[in-house]
Amino acid sequence: MHITPPEDRLFQDDLALLDALTAPTLPIKSTFRRRDAELDPLLLAAAAASGPNATRNHYHHDFFPGVALPKAEGAWDWSKWNGEEAGGKQPRKRLTYVSLQAPRSQRIQEGKENAGSSPEAALQPADNVPLPSEKRARAASRSAPAPSLATSSPQIPPTEVQVTCMARTRIPTPHGIAFLHLYHNNRDNKEHLALVVDPAQFSEDTPSISAPPIRSRSLDAVWSDSETEMDRITRGAYVGRLSPTTHTASSPTSQKPSHPTDNIPAPLIRIHSECFTGETIGSQRCDCGEQLDEALRLMSQPITIPSSSPLEPATRIPGRGVVVYMRQEGRGIGLLSKIRAYNLQDLGHDTVTANLMLGHQADERGYEIAVAILRDLDLGSPSGEGVRLLTNNPDKVHAMEKEGLRIVERVPMVPRSWRKRMQHSSPRIVGVDSEEYDEPERKAGATLVGGDAVQGPDLEKYLRTKVLRMGHMLELIPERGTN
Ligand SMILES: Nc1nc2c(ncn2[C@@H]2O[C@H](COP(=O)(O)OP(=O)(O)OP(=O)(O)O)[C@@H](O)[C@H]2O)c(=O)[nH]1
Numbered sequence: 001m002h003i004t005p006p007e008d009r010l011f012q013d014d015l016a017l018l019d020a021l022t023a024p025t026l027p028i029k030s031t032f033r034r035r036d037a038e039l040d041p042l043l044l045a046a047a048a049a050s051g052p053n054a055t056r057n058h059y060h061h062d063f064f065p066g067v068a069l070p071k072a073e074g075a076w077d078w079s080k081w082n083g084e085e086a087g088g089k090q091p092r093k094r095l096t097y098v099s100l101q102a103p104r105s106q107r108i109q110e111g112k113e114n115a116g117s118s119p120e121a122a123l124q125p126a127d128n129v130p131l132p133s134e135k136r137a138r139a140a141s142r143s144a145p146a147p148s149l150a151t152s153s154p155q156i157p158p159t160e161v162q163v164t165c166m167a168r169t170r171i172p173t174p175h176g177i178a179f180l181h182l183y184h185n186n187r188d189n190k191e192h193l194a195l196v197v198d199p200a201q202f203s204e205d206t207p208s209i210s211a212p213p214i215r216s217r218s219l220d221a222v223w224s225d226s227e228t229e230m231d232r233i234t235r236g237a238y239v240g241r242l243s244p245t246t247h248t249a250s251s252p253t254s255q256k257p258s259h260p261t262d263n264i265p266a267p268l269i270r271i272h273s274e275c276f277t278g279e280t281i282g283s284q285r286c287d288c289g290e291q292l293d294e295a296l297r298l299m300s301q302p303i304t305i306p307s308s309s310p311l312e313p314a315t316r317i318p319g320r321g322v323v324v325y326m327r328q329e330g331r332g333i334g335l336l337s338k339i340r341a342y343n344l345q346d347l348g349h350d351t352v353t354a355n356l357m358l359g360h361q362a363d364e365r366g367y368e369i370a371v372a373i374l375r376d377l378d379l380g381s382p383s384g385e386g387v388r389l390l391t392n393n394p395d396k397v398h399a400m401e402k403e404g405l406r407i408v409e410r411v412p413m414v415p416r417s418w419r420k421r422m423q424h425s426s427p428r429i430v431g432v433d434s435e436e437y438d439e440p441e442r443k444a445g446a447t448l449v450g451g452d453a454v455q456g457p458d459l460e461k462y463l464r465t466k467v468l469r470m471g472h473m474l475e476l477i478p479e480r481g482t483n
Pocket of ligand 1: 275286332396
């Protein structure tokens with residue numbers, strides 16, 4: 001007799017549960033076995049852990065109807081629950097899940113929810129804490145007013161996503177220079193980012209390629225009549241490289257989609273979702289940190305353009321690309337829920353089931369804002385040059401295409417550990433230029449955290465200022481080249 005191992009059974013049950021929770025109709029009775037005994041304590045734990053009012057989208061769902069819950073958020077008091085214990089002898093009453101959430105239209109009418117973030121809200125600081133009035137006045141006198149997201153295009157219906165690049169700056173990364181763009185939008189209060197890798201950002205370094213510079217239209221626009229050249233430069237609307245002696249404000253970007261005139265491949269684009277655990281503390285539960293690092297590395301690789309004539313050598317040009325960094329932590333469920341989901345995963349559930357058990361969808365991300373950011377950078381428009389999208393996620397490809405992004409190629413994102421394993425069995429990975437992956441072995445860690453030492457002139461200057469101007473207790477060492 002064949003006996004299914006308990007882990008397999010759990011896995012099959014998880015799949016059945018997943019079907020039950022996600023299918024449009026309930027599965028046929030015989031294929032779906034309820035796992036009351038194992039599941040209920042977990043559901044109760046998940047519900048109790050999130051407290052009465054901290055479920056998805058902070059709407060009030062109640063796993064314990066009729067129980068007077070304490071007022072303080074998250075302060076679930078078990079002594080107030082008179083229900084039977086799970087696994088007790090009497091036949092158990094199933095707890096029902098009651099949503100106390102009113103329809104959205106009603107919540108908007110009652111003023112409990114905004115109909116959509118107002119442009120003003122989008123331009124608030126990200127943490128949404130209003131500045132004290134005198135600070136706000138001082139800040140306003142120092143910075144140019146940002147364009148109103150609502151009024152810049154009066155013909156655009158209010159539902160259309162609008163993004164504004166509020167600031168841009170040069171960041172020297174271990175892979176080369178990237179330009180960090182910070183965006184506000186009219187949909188949420190998060191500061192989404194774009195990291196642009198593009199040699200044409202430096203006019204003096206522009207190689208002999210015809211690809212247009214990747215520029216933000218909203219950043220390069222003139223925001224008001226009173227905006228000075230220094231205001232524009234301070235928010236990053238400049239061309240070339242800034243130095244104490246050189247600074248030239250940019251001109252408003254042309255609205256025409258631009259095409260490279262030679263055979264340059266479309267820029268490599270990565271839509272990356274925030275992952276504090278993977279990117280900042282080097283968690284090895286996921287490969288997010290590695291993916292961010294890898295995306296920047298791949299974009300910074302020189303591109304080989306074959307020559308049209310066999311007599312001429314191929315040309316090598318610097319890499320071009322953009323990482324759009326979306327603040328969609330935990331596939332959109334937020335860090336709090338992701339941490340709880342990790343505990344459910346430690347109890348044996350997979351990443352999808354854990355999300356569902358917490359009342360979330362498997363993936364709650366949306367890509368409208370990401371596409372709007374790419375549009376602002378003049379990338380991926382139906383009439384433009386298109387993009388190569390770095391992802392393994394088919395849903396992401398479909399979602400981006402649905403939002404109107406022109407994807408000319410999907411580039412796989414092969415985990416480094418898998419690549420190394422595959423390289424042992426086969427020297428070439430299908431669909432990937434093996435030269436691009438010719439990199440030295442890393443000594444430690446899977447993320448930027450585990451990378452090599454940070455170094456370079458910017459860091460040197462920063463460290464010296466900390467010692468000389470801010471009194472940091474560090475012995476100064478001679479600058480490079482001075483001894
Ligand atoms: N809820 C949840 N989110 C996770 C977990 N592990 C990673 N994430 C989040 O997942 C997001 C990254 O998504 P992935 O599924 O790794 O990759 P993807 O973006 O869908 O696909 P690729 O483009 O191929 O990388 C980040 O926001 C992470 O914080 C997890 O176990 N649970």
